Amino acid sequence: MSQPGSCTVVVGCQWGDEGKGKIVDVLAENVDIVARYQGGANAGHTVHVGDAEFVLHQIPSGILHEGRRCLLGNGVVLDIHQFFEEYDALVARGIDIDGRVGVSSRAQLLMPYHRFLDKAVENSAEVKIGTTGRGIGPAYEDKAGRRGVRVADLGNTKRLHERIDAAKARVVQRLDELGWGSEDLDRAMDEALALGDRLLALSTEVGPEISASLRAGKSVLLEGAQGTALDLDHGTYPFVTSSNTTAGAAATGTGIGPTQVTDVIGVVKAYTTRVGEGPLPSAFEPEMDDHVRTLGGEFGATTGRPRRCGWFDSVLTRLASQVNGLTGVAVTKLDVLDTLHELQIATAYRLPDGSVTEHFPADTWALGKVEPVYETMPGWQAPTTEVRKLEDLPPRARAYLDRIEELTNASVRWVSVGTKRSQIIPVA
Numbered sequence: 001m002s003q004p005g006s007c008t009v010v011v012g013c014q015w016g017d018e019g020k021g022k023i024v025d026v027l028a029e030n031v032d033i034v035a036r037y038q039g040g041a042n043a044g045h046t047v048h049v050g051d052a053e054f055v056l057h058q059i060p061s062g063i064l065h066e067g068r069r070c071l072l073g074n075g076v077v078l079d080i081h082q083f084f085e086e087y088d089a090l091v092a093r094g095i096d097i098d099g100r101v102g103v104s105s106r107a108q109l110l111m112p113y114h115r116f117l118d119k120a121v122e123n124s125a126e127v128k129i130g131t132t133g134r135g136i137g138p139a140y141e142d143k144a145g146r147r148g149v150r151v152a153d154l155g156n157t158k159r160l161h162e163r164i165d166a167a168k169a170r171v172v173q174r175l176d177e178l179g180w181g182s183e184d185l186d187r188a189m190d191e192a193l194a195l196g197d198r199l200l201a202l203s204t205e206v207g208p209e210i211s212a213s214l215r216a217g218k219s220v221l222l223e224g225a226q227g228t229a230l231d232l233d234h235g236t237y238p239f240v241t242s243s244n245t246t247a248g249a250a251a252t253g254t255g256i257g258p259t260q261v262t263d264v265i266g267v268v269k270a271y272t273t274r275v276g277e278g279p280l281p282s283a284f285e286p287e288m289d290d291h292v293r294t295l296g297g298e299f300g301a302t303t304g305r306p307r308r309c310g311w312f313d314s315v316l317t318r319l320a321s322q323v324n325g326l327t328g329v330a331v332t333k334l335d336v337l338d339t340l341h342e343l344q345i346a347t348a349y350r351l352p353d354g355s356v357t358e359h360f361p362a363d364t365w366a367l368g369k370v371e372p373v374y375e376t377m378p379g380w381q382a383p384t385t386e387v388r389k390l391e392d393l394p395p396r397a398r399a400y401l402d403r404i405e406e407l408t409n410a411s412v413r414w415v416s417v418g419t420k421r422s423q424i425i426p427v428a
């Protein structure tokens with residue numbers, strides 16, 4: 001059956017923190033539904049509305065637009081306690097969200113024991129992944145191990161407790177082995193389960209709801225968390241998140257078919273950042289790193305950790321374009337580069353054996369040893385934050401965007417020049 005409505009996926013093209021929250025917020029103006037398709041409370045989208053700042057971890061940033069329906073798909077791992085903290089905080093700030101949030105009955109529940117285990121494992125690991133300690137990895141492990149508990153299970157108390165008790169006993173044993181206490185776990189479990197009925201009341205069939213809306217001619221936006229280089233399969237494994245962040249997961253993570261997606265918009269920052277462990281080939285020298293981190297406010301929204309910063313890496317964004325099948329790109333934080341005298345773009349990598357590749361290597365340890373091949377471009381050294389039309393950007397800024405477009409193999413459709421909703425340049 002034909003589908004009159006449009007379905008756009010918004011996906012991060014680097015290591016997350018590209019400013020997806022801001023782009024989703026801008027695009028949400030013209031959509032009816034926003035749905036998250038993977039991840040959990042490890043994602044932190046920062047959105048500025050007027051003078052107010054909102055940091056959203058689980059509820060899609062579309063919630064800040066009146067009347068939009070916001071869904072959490074089956075692909076997410078949902079931390080009940082944190083979810084309602086966020087929900088109640090939005091209500092307390094005057095956002096009318098009654099009836100606007102729906103949660104897939106197939107979504108996995110992230111239980112307090114997942115958080116305990118995440119911290120204990122990361123703490124004792126020889127090779128650290130740099131997780132946020134929010135329990136995401138262990139929750140996805142339980143999902144794949146078929147030990148998980150889903151929203152629908154909240155409707156059957158006996159079965160719920162049987163499954164939770166078995167999964168929890170396993171975790172407690174592991175915590176013991178790691179010499180990690182589990183004293184507060186029971187209290188945290190009681191707190192989480194006390195919210196079960198409240199969550200069950202929000203449960204819905206996300207796939208059918210989205211499909212019906214598309215048939216009715218409505219517009220849907222599917223929002224990814226983290227970025228392509230953190231994808232479980234296509235990222236810098238094992239320094240990745242525990243889910244597929246890329247556009248293909250938008251269909252499986254919400255319960256629609258891939259043919260229902262009409263557009264895939266990749267969000268790329270005008271430079272590169274990375275939080276957590278693992279290689280960052282185009283990393284700045286320390287002085288420049290500090291400088292750009294301060295200019296761009298590059299500190300994690302979830303953990304406050306400083307992000308490592310580097311030049312724009314087109315080897316990575318080309319991978320992102322290919323894996324996600326991008327139909328367009330939104331470039332964010334162009335304004336952060338306004339004062340720089342000169343810019344570099346990584347166009348290829350020189351491998352330790354001297355050969356040059358334009359492809360992102362699968363061997364993450366080899367990636368840690370590559371030397372980027374840079375192209376130098378002059379900086380525009382003029383403010384862009386007030387610009388609202390492409391033709392009003394300094395010619396050197398336009399040349400930089402043209403080069404990003406060419407090297408990434410996808411057309412630039414939006415340029416963001418500040419944190420505010422209004423600071424966006426649509427590109428025809």
Ligand code: GDP
Pocket residue numbers: 012016017018019020021022043044045046047048226296300301332333334335336416417418419
């Ligand atoms: P996300 O997880 O991809 O949504 O990214 P984060 O929210 O972690 O990081 C993006 C940060 O950059 C937020 O604080 C945004 O307000 C900010 N931001 C987004 N777009 C722009 C932009 O164009 N310019 C500037 N200066 N900041 C931006």
